[in-house]
Amino acid sequence: xxxxxxxxxxxxxxxxxxxxxxxxxxxxxxxxxxxxxxxxxxxxxxxxxxxxxxxxxxxxxxxxxxxxxxxxxxxxxxxxxxxxxxxxxxxxxxxxxxxxxxxxxxxxxxxxxxxxxxxxxxxxxxxxxxxxxxxxxxxxxxxxxxxxxxxxxxxxxxxxxxxxxxxxxxxxxxxxxxxxxxxxxxxxxxxxxxxxxxxxxxxxxxxxxxxxxxxxxxxxxxxxxxxxxxxxxxxxxxxxxxxxxxxxxxxxxxxxxxxxxxxxxxxxxxxxxxxxxxxxxxxxxxxxxxxxxxxxxxxxxxxxxxxxxxxxxxxxxxxxxxxxxxxxxxxxxxxxxxxxxxxxxxxxxxxxxxxxxxxxxxxxxxxxxxxxxx
Ligand SMILES: Cc1cc2nc3c(=O)[nH]c(=O)nc-3n(C[C@H](O)[C@H](O)[C@H](O)COP(=O)(O)OP(=O)(O)OC[C@H]3O[C@@H](n4cnc5c(N)ncnc54)[C@H](O)[C@@H]3O)c2cc1C
Numbered sequence: 001x002x003x004x005x006x007x008x009x010x011x012x013x014x015x016x017x018x019x020x021x022x023x024x025x026x027x028x029x030x031x032x033x034x035x036x037x038x039x040x041x042x043x044x045x046x047x048x049x050x051x052x053x054x055x056x057x058x059x060x061x062x063x064x065x066x067x068x069x070x071x072x073x074x075x076x077x078x079x080x081x082x083x084x085x086x087x088x089x090x091x092x093x094x095x096x097x098x099x100x101x102x103x104x105x106x107x108x109x110x111x112x113x114x115x116x117x118x119x120x121x122x123x124x125x126x127x128x129x130x131x132x133x134x135x136x137x138x139x140x141x142x143x144x145x146x147x148x149x150x151x152x153x154x155x156x157x158x159x160x161x162x163x164x165x166x167x168x169x170x171x172x173x174x175x176x177x178x179x180x181x182x183x184x185x186x187x188x189x190x191x192x193x194x195x196x197x198x199x200x201x202x203x204x205x206x207x208x209x210x211x212x213x214x215x216x217x218x219x220x221x222x223x224x225x226x227x228x229x230x231x232x233x234x235x236x237x238x239x240x241x242x243x244x245x246x247x248x249x250x251x252x253x254x255x256x257x258x259x260x261x262x263x264x265x266x267x268x269x270x271x272x273x274x275x276x277x278x279x280x281x282x283x284x285x286x287x288x289x290x291x292x293x294x295x296x297x298x299x300x301x302x303x304x305x306x307x308x309x310x311x312x313x314x315x316x317x318x319x320x321x322x323x324x325x326x327x328x329x330x331x332x333x334x335x336x337x338x339x340x341x342x343x344x345x346x347x348x349x350x351x352x353x354x355x356x357x358x359x360x361x362x363x364x365x366x367x368x369x370x371x372x373x374x
Contacts (some may be wrong), residue, residue, distance in 0.1 A: 002231075003029060004029065010031050068358045072197075261300065
């Protein structure tokens with residue numbers, strides 16, 4: 001088979017690039033995907049109870065990039081949803097990220113008043129502060145107590161469960177992703193554009209890839225077909241270390257095991273996601289119909305169990321953000337450069353970087369701009 005572009009991986013990165021190359025540059029594109037479906041980790045499907053569920057964990061789309069939102073909106077309408085998360089701390093369900101409402105849920109009102117006043121005086125209102133920063137900078141005994149309380153009860157055990165590392169052993173941006181939010185806003189994200197594709201992610205991908213210049217091979221690892229395909233250029237969105245046969249060693253990932261359940265109750269929880277920082281082996285439970293707005297009898301939900309990643313045994317989900325891993329990744333990136341742009345690497349596995357979906361789309365759109373200018 002002869003094509004202009006071979007794309008490995010049908011997730012957001014590969015599929016957006018395929019769509020752009022096919023529709024804007026009239027290139028013939030072949031996508032090779034090792035799984036039996038498109039949409040990468042955003043894949044969703046209807047379970048046996050008719051509930052739309054996310055196979056690889058709950059995916060909520062949110063972005064402050066208008067360009068990305070506008071681009072995807074060509075292929076989907078949106079169910080406008082603002083995510084809410086509660087965390088179980090000291091037997092109470094409190095808003096996550098920790099905010100002023102969390103204070104009042106945990107402490108008697110006069111003490112919560114005092115702590116709230118001190119937080120606002122020291123850091124301002126409507127601001128997000130990483131917990132490690134509050135821990136470092138808290139001066140009064142009350143704020144020191146609060147910083148330690150939040151750290152111990154919300155972050156410490158959750159991070160240990162999720163990463164098998166303490167918060168301070170990870171790159172600081174990891175805990176900063178869920179900052180303390182000095183606000184009364186219980187939404188998990190504040191981005192101007194938030195929602196889920198009205199008919200689901202898989203449907204959105206079907207529309208992205210529905211172009212006469214795009215061919216798709218599922219259940220196929222690129223290694224199996226390389227010898228039979230002639231291509232001008234390749235985009236690789238799989239693991240960069242695998243591409244180079246792990247010649248410098250394996251890049252470490254964290255994996256997850258997902259357990260799906262169904263209840264006959266209309267709803268199991270009061271919000272979409274409940275985090276369990278201190279109890280159970282799972283980190284959180286998410287109930288899908290909150291995310292999608294689907295009206296169903298009964299409700300399907302998912303528990304997430306963090307795991308060590310074992311190559312070939314389970315799926316690499318989260319790159320482990322430590323300096324030594326960055327250095328290892330750089331060795332592979334240097335090898336990638338030697339291929340002189342005949343093979344381009346992009347996406348969360350090829351860049352060895354955690355991307356939200358909007359960042360993966362932005363990465364693909366930016367790469368397309370570069371390709372167009374070549
Ligand atoms: C549990 C979890 C929850 C998440 N929740 C959110 C969220 O709420 N909001 C958000 O914005 N983002 C979320 N994300 C991030 C989101 O999944 C990523 O942004 C997105 O998947 C990145 O797309 P990608 O195309 O780079 O990678 P992927 O979606 O992983 O696509 C890469 C594809 O390449 C294929 N592939 C790999 N190797 C080969 C090979 N050798 N041959 C052929 N094919 C191959 C893979 O099978 C895969 O389908 C979450 C991630 C996880 C793990």
